[in-house]
Amino acid sequence: MNDHDNELRIEQLTKSYGPEAPVLRGVDLTVPGGALAAVLGPSGCGKTTLLRIVAGFLRADAGTVAVGGRTLTGPGVQLPPESRLIGIVPQEGALFPHLSVARNVAFGLTGSDRGERRRRTEEMLDLVGLTGYGDRMPHELSGGQQQRIALARALAPRPALVLLDEPFNALDSALRAGVRADVRAALRATGATALLVTHDQQEALSTADLVAVVRQGRIAQCDTPQKVYRRPADPWVAGFVGDAVLLPGTVRSGSSTASTPVGPVALASPPHGRGTGTVVLRPEQLQLTDAGTAGAVRGMVTDVCFYGHDATVTVAVQGLEAPVDVRVAGPLPVGPGQETAIRVTGEATFHG
Template identity: 55%
Template sequence: MTSLSIRGVAKAYGATPVLRGVDLEVPAKSITAILGPSGCGKTTLLRIIAGFTDPDGGVVKFGDQTVYGAGRSVPPQRRRVGYVPQEGALFPHLDVAANISFGLSRSRSRRAERIHELLSLVGLDAAMGARFPHELSGGQQQRVALARALAPSPAVVLLDEPFSSLDAGLREGTGRAVVHALRATGATALLVTHDQSEALSLSDQVAVMRQGRLAQTDRPLALYRSPVDVGVATFVGGAILLPATVRGLTARCALGDVAVAEGSAEGLGQVLVRPEQLEILPEGATGGVPARVAEVSFYGHDAAVHLDLLPHGPRVVARIVGMDAPPPATLVSVMARGRATVYATSPA
């Protein structure tokens, strides 16, 4: 299979820059998520890779084949990309089998077999082949759209917010089915999304996009653990940011002394603690700081406990196992476990 490489891709619509020099490497057979808020340019990047739009500059390579560069552009029909748009966009005048075989050459023998194979790959029944798009549910449409994209064995598969129109229950199941199918075919995939849990759970690598630039590209765990800046930190998950004084391997902040990594900036700064790093202990427990429970959001499997640190705040959120959540107004002791990440104090 093929890796995907993007260098210095820039694009503007009129005077408005949308992409300001994007560099990205997607290793072969891996799934990379591009995570960003709406309007950050991620769909434009996808359309450029697919060849629907040309950038103003930069290079796009599939393996060692340059598909865009130095003013030369390979048309989309010769790029061998699989494209799964938002809401599927199945051809309304064709049934499921015809949709899936759309990209297969007419002479291809084993056509029916291939359709069958793809349907089962995306977890659909073979009987679905005769249905029309309007007879399918949203999740089924999305699976058919993926089967259609995978049918010609594309070099690269591009998925543009494929699950955003599905409801939450369906989203997770469809997401996993899609990832299984992608892994089974060994495709190199790029998934665009604005949902951080989708990005973190489905991909091997996450690229956070902000105002036309990639702020950080990393493995999901590394990204979550060591975001490059406060913006990325708050975008990829819940974050507690506290002013701190760093000395050696310890930062002193409202949560007491918290461990930090070696080589962290000394002196005044800011520390990032994730809500699930907080542990709630009985009142007066050693090593903790006193706090009062202000509010509890109970989700079942877990709970968000809003705590007012005593005596003068601030308020922080702890994420703990649902059944362990104390009732509001309880006096407790809070302790941060694990390491915090240090940032130089920003003017804000």
């Protein structure tokens, strides 16, 4: 079977824990074979329930789960977890403490002879950058190394699908980016289809090919990281995936520009007819400029947060209830209490 036949298809998946507690309300999600999809959402939105149903640990009330055209869950079908050809990387590595690293990695290679098991184990250790670590015990490894071994163990039996459940949670932020990049590279090298559950927006945007944003048991938007960030489906998605600047706006019929308190803003897709609604921008689309610049709107700096690589300058503008945040790179041109001006670059989304 070609790796790229391992498409994950979830259709109309529902799950309730009683009449008052619906958790999944008709989830549809398709992940192409060989792609890494991040399921992103706040705690309690149904991400973990979705993962557990795909793994076979929980039974859905309705709907289907199929991988490579093979139904795992559906009407009258409930394959046990061990028959699903799914690799799982749990939250904290969860290696078997009494087994060496090599025996942990070889754990799922039950049908192979000893030589094949050894060869595959070495191949997997090499893939995750831990060649020569086979004889060590799990307690001798750092947290990042344990996560890499957990991935090697999940990938060793050549699964059709790999599930990663918040796998970087326990790592400190300095380690996290490196382990994330290694995990992504290893998944790419094997061509496995993967589903990463996370509540970390940066992790989803920087790691995944597709981001599925879950809100209250439904998928609010599923798209490439760039599209989810630049063209959010609604103001809630915009605010959840990164920092958003929400402005009241009015659009005249046939126009592709919204009038806002920070001046005219170009829209990515003009609405049908005229309307009032919310214009969604990102802080980096606002620029500070001199008060005399054409097309700029004057404001007063109320606060500055300096982060080193950039800073956020908070500006109060007439006609806006709340001040707006502007992301500024390089030296700071203004401080609190000073007058400045703002202009908008790029296109915004409009939600009526």
